[in-house]
Amino acid sequence: MDKKISVPDQKVAWRWIFLMAWRDARKSKSRLFLFISSIIIGIAALVAINSFSDNLQSDINSQANELLGADLELASNDSTFKYPVIEAMDHVVSYENSFASMIFFPKNQESRLVDVRALEGAFPYYGKIETEPISAEASFRDGKRKALVDQSVMVQYNVEVGDSIRIGRVMFKIEGSLISSPSQSIGATLVAPAVYIPMDYLDDTELIQKGSRVYYRRFYKFLDPPNDFDIDEQIRTDSDSLRAAKISSETIRERKEDTGDTFEDLADFLNLVAFVALLLGCVGVASAVHIYIKEKIRLVAILRCLGASGRDAFYIYLTQIGLLGLIGSILGAIAGTFIQTVLPKIFSDFLPVDVTIALSWTSILGGILTGFFVSILFALSPLISVRRASPLITLRGIQEGGKLKLDRVQWLIYGCIFLFVIGFAFIQIGSLGDSLVFTLFIGLAFGFLALIAKISMWLVKRFFPDSWSYVWRQSLANLHRPNNQTLVLISSIGLGTALITTLYFIQTLLINEVEITTNNDRPNLMIFDIQSHQVNEINDLALERGLPILQSVPIVTMRLSSVNGITYKQALEDTSINLRGGMFRREWRVTYRDSLIDSEELASGTLTIPEGNSEEYKDYSKDAVLVSLEDDYVKRNNLELMDTLVWDVQGVPITTILGSTREIDWQRVQTNFLALFPTGVLEQAPQFHVLITRVKSTEEGALFQREIVKDYPNVSVIDVGLILNTLDDILDKIAFVIRFMALFSIITGLLVLISSVILSKFQRIKESVLLRTMGGSRQQILSINSLEYFFLGSLASLSGILLAMLGSWGLAYYSFDSTFVPNILPIVAVYLIITGLTIVIGLLNSRGIISKPPLEVLRNEIQ
Amino acid sequence: MSNILEVSNLTKTYSSGTKSLTVLSDISFSIQSGDKLSIVGSSGSGKTTLLGLCAGLDRATSGSVILNGISLDNLNEDERAYVRNQHVGFVFQNFQLLPTLTALENIMVPMELRREKGIKKRALELLDRVGLAERHDHYPTQLSGGEQQRISIARAFSNNPQILFADEPTGNLDEETSEKIEHLLFDLNRESGTTLVLVTHDLDLARKTDRIIRLKGGMVQQASDEMVAENG
Numbered sequence A: 001m002d003k004k005i006s007v008p009d010q011k012v013a014w015r016w017i018f019l020m021a022w023r024d025a026r027k028s029k030s031r032l033f034l035f036i037s038s039i040i041i042g043i044a045a046l047v048a049i050n051s052f053s054d055n056l057q058s059d060i061n062s063q064a065n066e067l068l069g070a071d072l073e074l075a076s077n078d079s080t081f082k083y084p085v086i087e088a089m090d091h092v093v094s095y096e097n098s099f100a101s102m103i104f105f106p107k108n109q110e111s112r113l114v115d116v117r118a119l120e121g122a123f124p125y126y127g128k129i130e131t132e133p134i135s136a137e138a139s140f141r142d143g144k145r146k147a148l149v150d151q152s153v154m155v156q157y158n159v160e161v162g163d164s165i166r167i168g169r170v171m172f173k174i175e176g177s178l179i180s181s182p183s184q185s186i187g188a189t190l191v192a193p194a195v196y197i198p199m200d201y202l203d204d205t206e207l208i209q210k211g212s213r214v215y216y217r218r219f220y221k222f223l224d225p226p227n228d229f230d231i232d233e234q235i236r237t238d239s240d241s242l243r244a245a246k247i248s249s250e251t252i253r254e255r256k257e258d259t260g261d262t263f264e265d266l267a268d269f270l271n272l273v274a275f276v277a278l279l280l281g282c283v284g285v286a287s288a289v290h291i292y293i294k295e296k297i298r299l300v301a302i303l304r305c306l307g308a309s310g311r312d313a314f315y316i317y318l319t320q321i322g323l324l325g326l327i328g329s330i331l332g333a334i335a336g337t338f339i340q341t342v343l344p345k346i347f348s349d350f351l352p353v354d355v356t357i358a359l360s361w362t363s364i365l366g367g368i369l370t371g372f373f374v375s376i377l378f379a380l381s382p383l384i385s386v387r388r389a390s391p392l393i394t395l396r397g398i399q400e401g402g403k404l405k406l407d408r409v410q411w412l413i414y415g416c417i418f419l420f421v422i423g424f425a426f427i428q429i430g431s432l433g434d435s436l437v438f439t440l441f442i443g444l445a446f447g448f449l450a451l452i453a454k455i456s457m458w459l460v461k462r463f464f465p466d467s468w469s470y471v472w473r474q475s476l477a478n479l480h481r482p483n484n485q486t487l488v489l490i491s492s493i494g495l496g497t498a499l500i501t502t503l504y505f506i507q508t509l510l511i512n513e514v515e516i517t518t519n520n521d522r523p524n525l526m527i528f529d530i531q532s533h534q535v536n537e538i539n540d541l542a543l544e545r546g547l548p549i550l551q552s553v554p555i556v557t558m559r560l561s562s563v564n565g566i567t568y569k570q571a572l573e574d575t576s577i578n579l580r581g582g583m584f585r586r587e588w589r590v591t592y593r594d595s596l597i598d599s600e601e602l603a604s605g606t607l608t609i610p611e612g613n614s615e616e617y618k619d620y621s622k623d624a625v626l627v628s629l630e631d632d633y634v635k636r637n638n639l640e641l642m643d644t645l646v647w648d649v650q651g652v653p654i655t656t657i658l659g660s661t662r663e664i665d666w667q668r669v670q671t672n673f674l675a676l677f678p679t680g681v682l683e684q685a686p687q688f689h690v691l692i693t694r695v696k697s698t699e700e701g702a703l704f705q706r707e708i709v710k711d712y713p714n715v716s717v718i719d720v721g722l723i724l725n726t727l728d729d730i731l732d733k734i735a736f737v738i739r740f741m742a743l744f745s746i747i748t749g750l751l752v753l754i755s756s757v758i759l760s761k762f763q764r765i766k767e768s769v770l771l772r773t774m775g776g777s778r779q780q781i782l783s784i785n786s787l788e789y790f791f792l793g794s795l796a797s798l799s800g801i802l803l804a805m806l807g808s809w810g811l812a813y814y815s816f817d818s819t820f821v822p823n824i825l826p827i828v829a830v831y832l833i834i835t836g837l838t839i840v841i842g843l844l845n846s847r848g849i850i851s852k853p854p855l856e857v858l859r860n861e862i863q
Numbered sequence B: 001m002s003n004i005l006e007v008s009n010l011t012k013t014y015s016s017g018t019k020s021l022t023v024l025s026d027i028s029f030s031i032q033s034g035d036k037l038s039i040v041g042s043s044g045s046g047k048t049t050l051l052g053l054c055a056g057l058d059r060a061t062s063g064s065v066i067l068n069g070i071s072l073d074n075l076n077e078d079e080r081a082y083v084r085n086q087h088v089g090f091v092f093q094n095f096q097l098l099p100t101l102t103a104l105e106n107i108m109v110p111m112e113l114r115r116e117k118g119i120k121k122r123a124l125e126l127l128d129r130v131g132l133a134e135r136h137d138h139y140p141t142q143l144s145g146g147e148q149q150r151i152s153i154a155r156a157f158s159n160n161p162q163i164l165f166a167d168e169p170t171g172n173l174d175e176e177t178s179e180k181i182e183h184l185l186f187d188l189n190r191e192s193g194t195t196l197v198l199v200t201h202d203l204d205l206a207r208k209t210d211r212i213i214r215l216k217g218g219m220v221q222q223a224s225d226e227m228v229a230e231n232g
Helices: A014-026 A029-062 A064-068 A151-156 A186-191 A199-205 A231-237 A239-244 A252-305 A310-339 A361-388 A408-429 A432-462 A470-477 A486-517 A532-544 A568-573 A631-636 A698-711 A720-773 A778-815 A824-851 A854-861 B047-054 B077-087 B103-113 B119-129 B145-157 B175-192 B226-231
Strands: A072-076 A091-105 A110-120 A130-132 A146-150 A164-167 A170-180 A194-198 A215-222 A248-251 A525-531 A551-563 A588-592 A600-605 A626-630 A644-649 A652-664 A675-677 A688-693 A716-719 B003-016 B019-032 B036-041 B062-067 B088-091 B163-167 B195-200 B211-216 B219-224
Touching (some): A014 A310, A014 B103, A029 A720, A064 A252, A091 A698, A110 A199, A110 A698, A146 A151, A170 A199, A194 A199, A252 A720, A252 B077, A310 A361, A310 B077, A408 A432, A432 A778, B019 B195, B036 B047, B047 B062, B047 B163, B145 B175
Parallel strands (some): B088 B163
Antiparallel strands (some): A164 A170, A525 A688, A551 A644, A626 A675, B003 B019, B211 B219
């Protein structure tokens, strides 16, 4: 008699599932803590960075007027410029005339190129000029000869508040050091740091003469503007007339957008760091759950024996992992919220606004949800095996039928992980293409590491050294025997090593790039603003001092009026014209000579009209002026050889033909020019000259500068070494930020390492105890374990380093247009640290097995 | 009396690549409700495999198993789990307690799976019956082998199974403890009227059952009632 059985379609007994999840978790606290810690660090990084970015964005919005310091900034090279619409409005205005000049420090007889800013009025109207002491901002305006000097200059030249500086003919007392002011960027302060003086004394300096390059700025604050008045709209309406009058303008909204754009790169970098930290956390989750579930299979088999369905067993562990993921995410969000309070301090040197520390609920909730989601997603793949745990394990002790094949659910999970990585990268980076490339790289990296693991196992198996001693054979065999951790450890430790090492390589690459330009035989002193009548005298002075004249170059400023008869206005109005506006707007600094210098190479065309019957030039007279532009610039701006370019050379139109294009190596410290004129055209145009030389020491440079500044106050000197020192300082700060952020990745990577190694110990306990029972000495077991971790650590770190080298080479070649030359010392250091850590953590974990009696270990550890 | 377990022409073959190994061949027997049956044989004779198939822990290559009138042959794993939970109890050689659960919780699990009410009281009664009431909150690692097996027996009886499968229940215990466990197992079996299928290579233990099936090389060598007669 055969009864039909029908399993009642019962709802999931969630109460019991939760109860079992809790019962099981309470005895696995230490192991689950490792799982949870990966989530905590990953989410902490994410929440900290996203909160910081959120706050930064909202502060840029709310403090936008302080970024500009006024409602409107107008600027021109002409002191008499006018914008009647604004002048007619009720307003207050401040004036700032700025120009590059050398200042002299009587205290130590040194001089330095700075950006002198003569200020009149109460600017800034919003925010403040930050000074040390704070009172200096107000007291420097008390009508006396007082100056505010950039703090980096004060440090470099060892001058203090109260000391004097001489600008032109006037001696000023240093009232305070200048920390920051609206409209001051790092880039600008690099070459010529700012020095503020009162406008009243500008004429007395006698530095402003006819032809001096002065930038006239006006800062407006509108008093009771009409309700419907929109300054941005007004500027848009008047854009043509402003351009015609060569007046540039900036409003609060424009400044806000520009600042936002600038900090998008920073935000991208931070987001990438958060993404990498979280991804490492995910690797931690997957490897922790993978090993955890392996241990739980016997327990699941017992439950299955007692009548639990595969679904019940799966839900127990899913609930456990989900709840722990949620707890980890909440703890991570709390930690992240605390960490974000440190970030504004870390980034303070680069931030345009004071970043407030506020709870960003979007980031916190987003972080918690992400943490919960990734815990489950990355745990699913190992968890899914619970469904298929056979109850027969209770009788046989092993899963029969060997390795299970991937089923559809497993593929579905992998698909979801792939989509998640792309989706999350998209949210963080904001570009689908970049996200795809990034995901592809991560996938390739994993594939590469898995391949290394498989090949290593195969090689050990294939070429097993039978003649080696037992300890070596046993530890090597552990790499490929059942329950080995080779694949998991090489993937997780390898990826962590690869990410962190790549970060280090790229940082070193960027710093090396800068150092190459400071090479000993490169030019390091640039003298410019030399008037035509001073050229010979200054050249002679340099030669007398034994300094080589590496370059002596005339420079003429001009604007481009038309291309093939098309003016800027026509190009703007007619959308069918494929010309970019930038080339009409820029002020071109042009030189003239008949040959190329060593940083240039002819890409196409010819510098002079060829002799004889040239087909191309048959319609042109011999006197036609051929100019040469940079090859890339020509391509970017849709220009072509033989185009007719008309230039406005300070009021005089000059018609030229684009005769050639050149490739230019811009990285050399020397004068390079987008546009090159032939000789015989510009000699009579107003111009200044640049002299480039090389000094052997700082002292020699300082002495030469002092002499020039004394005799030729209009001339400016750039000490490249000094700029590079400042650049070094900035790079140091950037490097610190990168290292600090990389710390997240390092800590998560370490946690992955620790959890992987700790969890792997449970795979080896039984046999270690058996070996001890059979009389294996403490030393032998210690050696076997150390060697196994040595092999694993070495394989993982070397694979990671190899991956990092490939990645860095790719980045150097494709992104930084540079050559990656790996430095052996850091590679050895990374290898030793990672391998050493693997061994140390592994051994610390095995300590218990070695020091306690075997039976006690079996009872306590085997569950 | 009706048959609680009917096994007909049962064969189990394991395949590995091109090779195959038959561990059970054409086994047939039946057992009536309330009977006690032993399966004996040397190591590798297929007795544990037979127990696994009878209890629905594994699928046969051919033949059929009908347990309490239900054919296990075409059930999927979850359906077989349901049958085990409703009708079957297990006692294993290596106890197979859930290590993360206390003694009391281990006993409660089968009843929890049946979604019964008032299970704590019954679990405590069973704990008391096996003499371990005061150890209710101890974890398996805190108990001796004999104590673990007593918990395992209490768990096996917690869902009032119609049939109890015991795989070498005293195989991991010393003589004195074994004797106590045997008594407990047979006493509880008698009290609850459960059918008992015992896998052992201990002939003394086997002789305490009503019937013995002797396996050799995966085949029934002797299904003996004589021994039952010897026994009593």
